[in-house]
């Protein structure tokens with residue numbers, strides 16, 4: 001059977017993860033990696049073809065779906081609507097406060113072009129969103145708790161790297177343990193994410209820029225402003241030796257009452273050795289769905305809530321029926 005031809009746009013942590021994830025899916029092949037940098041400077045893990053992103057329009061008959069791996073802070077708001085006009089796309093846009101705006105812009109572009117776009121795929125937004133909704137559906141009288149980490153948030157790390165003067169940077173999200181325990185006992189359901197987590201950044205930058213960079217990070221809307229944030233400035237060799245891992249994970253807990261007599265609880269958790277490789281694996285599954293749903297004539301922007309698992313799997317409907325038994 002014909003393979004789904006994938007294009008990866010943006011070769012950072014997520015792009016490298018996507019390159020490896022395509023290899024794990026026999027019904028897919030990597031048509032090419034597109035970058036805004038000089039393709040000759042890019043070393044890939046799988047000897048993939050690397051092209052200038054400016055030339056992507058000429059690939060319209062050479063690939064089926066684009067997986068957009070740019071940053072949510074400033075790349076995807078421009079790229080997703082622009083590329084949704086040319087190809088079916090999947091993105092991982094994760095600035096929660098601005099997802100409705102992103103959806104509107106991408107939907108308009110995709111509808112005008114008669115293309116399908118799946119936005120905000122990944123794990124949060126993404127798999128955690130699906131489990132938050134499922135929890136509300138099956139335990140209507142209850143509360144939902146989301147915890148991330150301790151681990152490296154790619155969205156927050158990419159956002160700090162975009163601050164002028166930051167040479168290297170990462171952000172770790174740290175859940176408050178005492179609140180995590182309460183959540184398991186159904187307490188604290190009205191706490192905000194900022195009341196449940198601290199954010200800790202490690203930055204390499206010139207001393208003269210430290211005060212400005214710290215201020216810009218701590219006041220950054222959506223990503224940092226509501227949180228208790230700590231910014232550490234370290235030298236480059238410490239950064240290179242201590243901050244290369246991108247572990248992450250977390251929980252979605254829904255707890256509540258099915259009657260006066262009984263409490264119920266539901267929990268979905270992730271333990272990730274590589275945040276980018278896991279996220280990319282989710283994006284590849286949504287790329288499969290984008291391909292099949294687009295072929296059926298579906299158009300416009302979709303979120304993970306709109307995508308049936310049956311479109312995300314390579315298995316036939318008879319095979320997934322067997323999975324139910």
Ligand SMILES: NC(=O)C1=CN([C@@H]2O[C@H](COP(=O)(O)OP(=O)(O)OC[C@H]3O[C@@H](n4cnc5c(N)ncnc54)[C@H](OP(=O)(O)O)[C@@H]3O)[C@@H](O)[C@H]2O)C=CC1
Nearest residue numbers: 010011012013014035036070071072092122123124154155
């Ligand atoms: N929804 C979810 O659950 C998740 C969402 N995400 C999203 O994924 C986004 C991307 O994360 P991540 O891949 O870690 O970000 P990176 O900073 O690694 O990459 C972002 C872009 O920066 C450019 N870039 C990468 N490395 C370099 C470099 N050395 N020099 C110059 N440019 C570079 C690349 O574009 P180019 O090749 O064109 O230069 C790349 O696409 C995040 O912003 C986050 O929002 C991530 C995890 C989970």
Ligand SMILES: N[C@@H](C[C@H]1CC(C(=O)O)=NO1)C(=O)O
Nearest residue numbers: 094124125148153154155173
């Ligand atoms: N979008 C996040 C995925 C999870 C992690 C996270 C956080 O640590 O704040 N929020 O959502 C990422 O980019 O890693």
